[in-house]
Amino acid sequence: xxxxxxxxxxxxxxxxxxxxxxxxxxxxxxxxxxxxxxxxxxxxxxxxxxxxxxxxxxxxxxxxxxxxxxxxxxxxxxxxxxxxxxxxxxxxxxxxxxxxxxxxxxxxxxxxxxxxxxxxxxxxxxxxxxxxxxxxxxxxxxxxxxxxxxxxxxxxxxxxxxxxxxxxxxxxxxxxxxxxxxxxxxxxxxxxxxxxxxxxxxxxxxxxxxxxxxxxxxxxxxxxxxxxxxxxxxxxxxxxxxxxxxxxxxxxxxxxxxxxxxxxxxxxxxxxxxxxxxxxxxxxxxxxxxxxxxxxxxxxxxxxxxxxxxxxxxxxxxxxxxxxxxxxxxxxxxxxxxxxxxxxxxxxxxxxxxxxxxxxxxxxxxxxxxxxxxxxxxxxxxxxxxxxxxxxxxxxxxxxxxxxxxxxxxxxxxxxxxxxxxxxxxxxxxxxxxxxxxxxxxxxxxxxxxxxxxxxxxxxxxxxxxxxxxxxxxxxxxxxxx
Amino acid sequence: xxxxxxxxxxxxxxxxxxxxxxxxxxxxxxxxxxxxxxxxxxxxxxxxxxxxxxxxxxxxxxxxxxxxxxxxxxxxxxxxxxxxxxxxxxxxxxxxxxxxxxxxxxxxxxxxxxxxxxxxxxxxxxxxxxxxxxxxxxxxxxxxxxxxxxxxxxxxxxxxxxxxxxxxxxxxxxxxxxxxxxxxxxxxxxxxxxxxxxxxxxxxxxxxxxxxxxxxxxxxxxxxxxxxxxxxxxxxxxxxxxxxxxxxxxxxxxxxxxxxxxxxxxxxxxxxxxxxxxxxxxxxxxxxxxxxxxxxxxxxxxxxxxxxxxxxxxxxxxxxxxxxxxxxxxxxxxxxxxxxxxxxxxxxxxxxxxxxxxxxxxxxxxxxxxxx
Numbered sequence: 001x002x003x004x005x006x007x008x009x010x011x012x013x014x015x016x017x018x019x020x021x022x023x024x025x026x027x028x029x030x031x032x033x034x035x036x037x038x039x040x041x042x043x044x045x046x047x048x049x050x051x052x053x054x055x056x057x058x059x060x061x062x063x064x065x066x067x068x069x070x071x072x073x074x075x076x077x078x079x080x081x082x083x084x085x086x087x088x089x090x091x092x093x094x095x096x097x098x099x100x101x102x103x104x105x106x107x108x109x110x111x112x113x114x115x116x117x118x119x120x121x122x123x124x125x126x127x128x129x130x131x132x133x134x135x136x137x138x139x140x141x142x143x144x145x146x147x148x149x150x151x152x153x154x155x156x157x158x159x160x161x162x163x164x165x166x167x168x169x170x171x172x173x174x175x176x177x178x179x180x181x182x183x184x185x186x187x188x189x190x191x192x193x194x195x196x197x198x199x200x201x202x203x204x205x206x207x208x209x210x211x212x213x214x215x216x217x218x219x220x221x222x223x224x225x226x227x228x229x230x231x232x233x234x235x236x237x238x239x240x241x242x243x244x245x246x247x248x249x250x251x252x253x254x255x256x257x258x259x260x261x262x263x264x265x266x267x268x269x270x271x272x273x274x275x276x277x278x279x280x281x282x283x284x285x286x287x288x289x290x291x292x293x294x295x296x297x298x299x300x301x302x303x304x305x306x307x308x309x310x311x312x313x314x315x316x317x318x319x320x321x322x323x324x325x326x327x328x329x330x331x332x333x334x335x336x337x338x339x340x341x342x343x344x345x346x347x348x349x350x351x352x353x354x355x356x357x358x359x360x361x362x363x364x365x366x367x368x369x370x371x372x373x374x375x376x377x378x379x380x381x382x383x384x385x386x387x388x389x390x391x392x393x394x395x396x397x398x399x400x401x402x403x404x405x406x407x408x409x410x411x412x413x414x415x416x417x418x419x420x421x422x423x424x425x426x427x428x429x430x431x432x433x434x435x436x437x438x439x440x441x442x443x444x445x446x447x448x449x450x451x452x453x454x455x456x457x458x459x460x461x462x463x464x465x466x467x468x469x470x471x472x473x474x475x476x477x478x479x480x481x482x
Numbered sequence: 483x484x485x486x487x488x489x490x491x492x493x494x495x496x497x498x499x500x501x502x503x504x505x506x507x508x509x510x511x512x513x514x515x516x517x518x519x520x521x522x523x524x525x526x527x528x529x530x531x532x533x534x535x536x537x538x539x540x541x542x543x544x545x546x547x548x549x550x551x552x553x554x555x556x557x558x559x560x561x562x563x564x565x566x567x568x569x570x571x572x573x574x575x576x577x578x579x580x581x582x583x584x585x586x587x588x589x590x591x592x593x594x595x596x597x598x599x600x601x602x603x604x605x606x607x608x609x610x611x612x613x614x615x616x617x618x619x620x621x622x623x624x625x626x627x628x629x630x631x632x633x634x635x636x637x638x639x640x641x642x643x644x645x646x647x648x649x650x651x652x653x654x655x656x657x658x659x660x661x662x663x664x665x666x667x668x669x670x671x672x673x674x675x676x677x678x679x680x681x682x683x684x685x686x687x688x689x690x691x692x693x694x695x696x697x698x699x700x701x702x703x704x705x706x707x708x709x710x711x712x713x714x715x716x717x718x719x720x721x722x723x724x725x726x727x728x729x730x731x732x733x734x735x736x737x738x739x740x741x742x743x744x745x746x747x748x749x750x751x752x753x754x755x756x757x758x759x760x761x762x763x764x765x766x767x768x769x770x771x772x773x774x775x776x777x778x779x780x781x782x783x784x785x786x787x788x789x790x791x792x793x794x795x796x797x798x799x800x801x802x803x804x805x806x807x808x809x810x811x812x813x814x815x816x817x818x819x820x821x822x823x824x825x826x827x828x829x830x831x832x833x834x835x836x837x838x839x840x841x842x843x844x845x846x847x848x849x850x851x852x853x854x
Contacts, residue, residue, distance in 0.1 A: 114675050114761045115782075137681075159624045170622065172631065173599050188827035193759035195782050196585065196596055196635070198804030198822045199850060200832050204598060204631020208624050225681045248533030254556060254652035296706045351620040354534040383621040384534070423622035431625070438625055442612040446839070447627040453834035465626060 001048060001089070001429045004463050004475065006096035010076055014053055017074050017098070021056055024066035029104070031055040040081065040099045044146070045089040045430060047400060052079065052093035059104045061179060061187060061217040068215065069185030071098055077459050078183070080211035082154030083125065085146040087347060088428025090158060090210055090464060100215060102153045108132045109218060117176060117193050119220045122153035126160075129221060138223045141168035144424070145336070156216050159208030161424035166382035167258040167291075168224070170424065172207040177220035180206060180213075183455045192220055205450065210426055211461045213454040227291035230258060233301050234287055234328045235308045236280040236315035240264065241358035243284035246311045247381045248354060250288065253307055255300050260382035261287040261332050264361060267339070267376035267389070268331070274338035277331030280315035286381065287332055335378045336389065342374075343391040346403050350414030351385045351423035363413055364388055371406040373399075385423035386414065412437050427465045435467050444470050486523040488605065488613060488644045494519060495642065496611035501847040504638030506542060506580030511570040511808065512637060513815050514846040521579050524644055527551055529619070535650050536602065536619050541579025541643040548578055552650055560651040561597045562588030562737075568747040570809055579643040585635030588741035589686040589699070592678070592779045594651065598634035603647035606633060608640070609840030619647040632835070638846045640839040654701040659686070659733040660714055662696040662723035667764035670696040671781035673721050675760060678780050680717055682710040687780035688740050691767075696723070699737060740778055746787045749774075752810040754794045756784040758803035771797040793818055821850050 018032045031037055037051040053076070058064045071078050081091040081101045093099050105121035106128070112118070113136060120129055126147040129140040143162035144150055150160070156178065161170040168174070177191030190206065191197035206213055237243040247260055263271070263285045272279050279285060286308075290300040301318045308316055319325040339345050352360050361377060368375045374391045388410055392403035411421045411431065415438045421431045435444060448466055451458065451474075458475045485491050495502075501516030508520070524540040527548065531537075532555040539548055545563060552558050563586045565576060580586075582604075587596040594600075603617030616629035633640060662673055670689035677684050677698050686699030700710045715725060728736060739745070746753055751773060758766055760781035767775045772786035772794060788794050791814045795805050804822035807815060824832060833851060836843070 112759075112761075113679055114672075115759050116675075116678060117759075138679075159628070161622050161624075165622065169595060169599060170624075172628065173595050182827075186827055188831070189825065190828060192802045193762075194757045194803035195591065195779060196587070196598075196757055198757065198806070199824050199828065200640075200835060201585070201598060201631045201635050202828065202831060204628050204634070207631075208628045225679055228681050251535060251652070252533050252555070254654065256652060292706065293709060295709065296703075299703060299705060351622045353531065353536070353620060355531055380622070385620075385622045418618065419620050420618050420623045420625040422625050423620070424624055426624050427626060435626060438618075439615070443615055444626075446608065446612075446614045446616070446629060449838040450627055450629070450632075450835065453831060453838055 001433070002468060003050065003094055003429070004468065006094050010096040011053060013074060017070070017076055018054055020070045020074070021054065021067060024070065025056060025058060025063055029057045029059070040093060040101070043084040043086040043089060043091040045087055045092065045428065047394070048089055048092050048429065050093055050095055052097050052099040053095060055099040055101060057101050057104050061181060064100065064181045064215055064217050065185045065187055067100060068181055068183055072184045072457070072459060075457070075459070077462055079461050080153065080157065080215045082123065082151030082157065083149050085150040086154060086158065086426065086428055088422070088426045088430040090154070090426050090428040092429055094463060102151065102217065105217060112193070113138065115193055116223055117220055118223050119218060120152060122156065122216050122219050123151050126150050126152060126155055133223050137226050139226050140221055140223055141174055142171050152219055153216055156207050156219060157209065157211045158426035161385065163259045163261065163380060166260060166380070167256060172204055174222045175203060175207055175219060176222055178203065178206060178216045179218035181215045181217060183214070183457065183460050210428065210465050212451050212465060213460070228293045229297060230289055230291045231297050231301065231319040231325050232287050232289040232328045233304055233319065234285065234315065234317040235313045236282040237284045237311065238282055238314055240284045240361045242311050243286055244354065244357040246286065246308055249307045250304055251382065253303060255290065255303055257288045257382065258291050259287070259289045260380070262379035262381035263332065263335065264377040266374060267335055267378055270342060270376055271331040271335050271338040274341050275331050275334040277327060279331050282314050287328055332378070339376050339389045339391065344394040345389045345391050346407055348388045348390070348407050348410055349385060349423050349425045350411045350419055350421055351383070352414050352417050352419035354381065354384045356417040356419070357381070360386070360413060360417060364410055367406060367409055371402055373403055373406055384419060408434055429464055432465060433467050448474060484523055485521060488524070488607070491521065491524070491607050491642060491644055492611050492613060495607050495609070498844050501844050504642050504846050506577030506583065507544070507574040509570070509572045509574045509576045510566045510580055510584050511572060512846070512849065513812065513820060514849050516844070516847065519642060521642060521644065522575070522577060528645070532557060536647060537650055538619055538645065538647045539578050540645050542577050545576045545578055545581055556653050557650045558653045559600070559648070560590055560594045561600050562590040562741055563597060564588050564741050569743045569753065578646055582634050582646050583636065583638050583643060589688060589737055589778050592687060592782070593683065593685040598631050600649045601630050601634050601646060602649055604630050604633050604643055605645040606641035606643045609842050609844060614641065617647065621649055637849055639836060639850050641845065655703045656707055656730055657699060657701040657733050658707050658711055659728045659736055660698045660700070660711055660725060661728060662718060662721060662725050664694050665696050665721060665723050666694070667691050667767065669721065671760060671763055671777060673718055673723070674698065674780040676717060677714055680714065682714055686737050686740070688776065688778045689781065690745065690776040692745065692774060692776065697736060699733065743785050745776055746785065749787055751787045752790055752792060752814060753808045754786040754788060755806045755808050756786065756798070756803060758782060758784065758801060762801060766798055766801060769797060770794050790814065795822065
């Protein structure tokens with residue numbers, strides 16, 4: 001992936017920028033030493049690295065505002081960063097940029113059970129939001145698999161999902177309000193403790209805007225009471241197509257599982273070798289989880305099993321206890337680790353209409369043969385969110401490029417069947433140059449026009465989301481003006 | 483104008499020289515000036531995949547047609563869009579484009595989300611006459627900015643919807659409503675909150691002060707509904723309220739009435755809709771100067787009936803939320819404005835977006851912008 005050439009005029013101003021930032025932040029919150037800035041050179045898309053010019057760690061909304069105002073006045077690009085767990089390169093810096101990390105802002109500001117909301121600073125990790133309310137039986141629903149580490153700031157930027165979003169929705173469905181700082185330092189509040197913010201749905205626009213519209217410092221989130229219980233059923237099939245039909249029948253039957261996970265044979269084989277979860281060796285495996293009281297769970301699992309029986313499963317295992325549930329989930333939860341044991345991998349997250357599942361899996365298999373790279377598929381089947389894991393060897397020259405080419409073909413296929421490039425990871429730099437595949441020039445212009453309103457100088461995370469050629473005239477306005 | 487294709491819609495937008503009033507079925511009492519630009523002729527479901535829980539329809543498709551198609555597959559629009567006709571005395575056919583443009587959600591909003599949460603994709607024509615698409619027909623999509631949400635609730639001020647993709651949900655086997663009797667506003671809202679802080683998945687939570695009824699809806703499989711009703715009864719025994727249960731059709735009727743604000747149909751006065759923090763509801767309603775009110779969304783949505791031309795917003799003062807003037811005569815709507823005033827920062831962003839999407843300022847001009 002290409003990144004814009006750093007602006008030497010900005011780098012030449014480094015000393016002045018550092019001095020001004022030190023004027024508004026504590027000494028230890030401004031990192032500019034070339035060894036120390038390396039800690040911020042990449043996120044979880046580790047194939048791409050570039051230390052920023054400076055990294056700052058503000059502790060308050062006012063400090064964020066001061067930092068942004070200074071960068072605005074100095075014409076310095078700012079890359080906001082939560083915990084740096086983006087798989088799409090959303091927090092990848094450029095050499096002329098300031099990384100603005102919100103990690104020090106992790107307080108719970110207000111917990112309001114009566115109104116079922118929690119207000120937090122956005123540096124707080126996803127899991128610790130639930131941690132703050134679980135002793136009272138509540139939880140925060142979106143559960144990206146990086147939830148132990150990822151920050152709410154990044155969840156909002158990428159509109160993160162998770163395994164349980166089939167029932168509970170993704171971040172945008174659980175976000176009620178934000179305090180956000182615009183690039184010029186202005187602080188705005190959108191939404192709050194009430195439902196459906198008035199006026200235009202700015203909240204919906206901000207969520208998923210990949211840190212390009214503003215820096216969100218506080219968030220009001222919806223919390224829910226935990227269900228009485230949850231248990232899965234594991235179903236194995238000899239055919240992908242049959243597994244896909246079974247998913248569709250479960251959904252049509254009126255059962256709304258909290259999760260439907262899908263694994264294909266290469267993935268099952270890898271996880272069995274790694275985690276020994278006792279999975280059947282078959283073409284496709286479904287894990288379907290439902291919630292409620294014990295009796296409610298039994299009833300739903302029985303219905304799902306009846307539907308599955310009609311499709312001649314090779315294996316059908318209803319969990320009866322917490323131990324059995326854990327065993328069923330063990331393989332799925334170690335799938336990424338298992339694939340990582342075999343080789344380096346690239347994880348895609350294109351989404352497809354569920355009905356296209358068999359066709360897409362078949363085509364991915366053919367592409368795998370063509371490129372000579374192995375691929376395993378883990379899949380949130382209920383909502384069509386795929387996770388093909390393409391294996392490659394990072395030490396082998398040309399393998400990464402080959403893998404990226406393969407990945408791009410898979411994502412083009414997702415769009416071709418009526419789906420999209422990314423279901424939950426975001427565009428970042430990883431899918432930036434594929435945006436043309438999904439969107440026409442007018443579509444991209446409409447989106448870029450939104451950024452023009454929030455950040456007219458295009459200083460916030462400017463080299464992300466939009467193909468560089470499409471955004472070039474906007475990103476270079478300020479350079480020309482200098 | 484008889485627009486029956488997206489191309490014709492583009493031509494109409496390009497040809498517009500002055501303000502146009504963007505309209506679906508025209509049932510929602512939106513006070514827009516200018517020549518009517520109706521999408522009612524863009525009619526028809528273009529794709530329905532029950533197994534993927536998605537439906538795609540042209541913007542002018544009647545809501546009733548979509549609901550009928552879904553019912554055949556035992557599915558529904560889970561956000562339960564309100565029908566404004568009886569409350570506003572309007573005629574015409576509510577369209578799916580109108581529902582989305584006004585982000586119209588009913589009682590189930592508290593459990594499943596708003597109309598905007600079910601909108602997966604849009605096609606619309608902006609003020610330049612360009613056709614813009616955003617989102618798609620899959621449930622998880624973070625590819626680029628979410629203009630889908632932006633279009634929901636924008637009341638036609640950013641562009642004219644030509645097609646929408648929606649997520650639909652299965653229709654549960656049955657429903658039932660637990661009614662608590664004799665609670666005042668504060669106790670009623672507290673009881674609703676208690677129920678929503680339980681794991682029993684309440685899908686409707688309303689309180690009517692006029693007849694002191696506090697209503698809780700449960701939906702799902704028959705045995706599960708019975709079980710959860712029992713648990714809720716136990717939980718709410720501490721309120722001391724008398725309780726009874728309404729099942730199936732009787733329960734459905736109660737929530738249709740709540741959804742369509744039946745209590746205020748054929749009643750004099752202005753109608754206001756206040757979105758607030760649920761626990762703030764009783765104090766806000768009491769200080770509003772309204773004549774009558776009831777609560778939906780566990781107290782977070784208050785429908786109020788006030789004397790004509792009463793400035794309810796001034797009476798409420800500053801609060802966490804907003805008040806919309808839903809029904810009033812033309813002069814009152816012009817004086818008090820339909821939408822809640824925005825803070826300076828938000829108003830500036832809003833005006834900027836409008837200028838981006840509709841540079842000529844022709845779509846429902848001034849509708850959502852007070853300082854125009």
